[in-house]
Amino acid sequence: MTSTVSQPVTSAPAVDPARWPDVARVPHVPLRAAVAGRLLHRVAARRGLRVELPGSRTLHPAPPGAPVLRLHHPRAFLHRVGESGLIGFGESYQAGDWDSPDLVALLTELATAPETLVPTGTQWLRRFYVQRPPSGELSTAANARRNIHRHYDLSNDLFALFLDPTMTYSSALFPTGPDPEPKATWNGLAPAQHRKIDRLLDLANVGSGTRLLEIGTGWGELALRAAARGARVVSLTLSEEQLVLARRRIAAAGQEERAEVRLCDYRAAEGEYDAVVSVEMIEAVGRPFWPEYLATLDRVLAPGGRVALQSITMPHDRMLASSRTYTWILKYIFPGGLIPSVRAITETAARHTRLRVTCAGAYGPHYAETLRLWRERFTEQSAQVAALGFDEVFQRMWELYLAYSEAGFRTGYLDVHQLLLTREEVTA
Incomplete structure (x- = not known):
């Protein structure tokens, strides 16, 4: 038995078979x-x-x-x-x-x-019907730059249409305690991004004279705030688009002597640092390479140093269930990645490094609000997105990606953590 409804007639988007x-x-x-x-x-x-x-x-x-x-x-x-x-x-x-x-x-x-x-x-x-991730998207040293290019090198202008002026593409932290208010405002997004960055820098004890390594530059806002504290920052990225804009922003802020951005895979990181920070980078690493990623952090960390990570997370059992599944998100948005669990990070660090997770703070509802603000901004800018050359199929893809992610955080299926890792130093 069916009932009647009022339903508008919509036309399907034109689909380019060569592109899609x-x-x-x-x-x-x-x-x-x-x-x-x-x-x-x-x-x-x-x-x-x-x-x-x-x-x-x-x-x-x-x-x-x-x-x-x-x-x-x-x-x-x-x-x-x-x-x-x-x-x-x-x-x-x-x-x-x-x-x-x-x-x-x-x-x-x-x-x-x-x-x-x-x-x-x-x-x-x-x-x-469940597919396995293709070997060509495994985040090896040879494939990682191509995977990053497919998302982060789409266009700096595209990201600027829906990100706040800080160009920060990770969860904000709103000033409302454990849970944000039902409706965070766009005007509050940039301060909330700075609040998140500052909390992570505080977690790593970044201050004047700190030698800081950042893995995953984004568009440079964390490096700028760390340099403003007096730290000396080396930031690594595999995105050529982000590299260009981050360097330009650092130069415009007069921080070129304190902040340097390099086009470099995390596996090739060199030097010794008092602190290492990485914001929502481990998700792109891929499960087979988590040991190497965390071992790199351990290798470059100076005695007494601190590692502060921000990571999207999911429950451990769900992570295991999805770890060998090729998903729509992997196919179209983030090839080669996997969202870890806190347990996976903790156990991998304990098994393969001298680092130990000593603090973990979650604030998933804040990510739901961040994503809502991005999604609303993105849909409002549809004409400008089209003017950049992105067709309606792409726009529907990104609307679904942002809405799907927001739903994940609203249900608790996804969370976001800031983690502190320190090393138990061995004394002679």
Whole structure:
């Protein structure tokens, strides 16, 4: 039985098959599509979703205010999901097969206990559609620069459209205690980014004369604030776009003698430093290379030094479950990476280095608010994004990425931690 709804007619974006081959291609997998259809019925009923179909129909009754999945092209949606699961779900959004008037609300519902979406007895079906990450995206020394290029070298102008003036692309820290207010404001974002940076620098005891290594430059704001404290900063990046702008910003601030940015893989880091900081870099390293990454921090750290890391994290069991899965985020947004758990960082450091995690502070709700502000800014700037040469498929991809990430933090599926690692010094 179906009910009628008021549904606007929308046109699908034009998909360039040369640029978006898997978005342009609609697979034909009837049996798997039928399974996806049954799963959609189950998820909608159990999660209270309103699934709207063409012709002003709904899949089944839903409670008032239910999150909405609006299917414009149900057949394409089911065949994509049937073929490749969540990758197909994301590609279907890029193609315009489905939409939602409140994308974050829908994704938040789906991100709540995601392991319960598929019936326990059918988990074995995963092997028919779950892909393994391709070896060409493994973050080896040879591949890492290409992986970083695909995201961070898109365009400095693109990032400037939705980031605040500090050009900080990581979680802010709002001045509201453990949880931010329901609606943080855009005007408060830059101060909140400085608050985050300052807390990390304080954690590493960065001050006048500190020899500081930063792994992952971003666009230079942390290096600038550390240099303003009197530290001598060496910052490493693999992004050529970020390198150019970070150096320009450092020169404009008159800090060239205190802050140096190098195009360099973390594995090639040289020197000895009183402090090492790294903000949301370990996620790009990839699980096979966490030992080498943490061993590098240990190698360059001077006696008595401190390492301060900021990392997106997920529960350990979910990290293990996803560690060999090729996801939509890996395919289109962050190739080669994996979000770690705090336990994984702690155990890897203990097993492969002399470093020990001695402090860990979480503030995931602040990231949800940061992402909301970025997402709203990004969608407001759609005309400017298009003027930079990014088509509608790209824009829908980034809207989904930002909304998906926000939903992850709102449910607690994702978190963000600032971690302090120190070394137990051996005395003779």
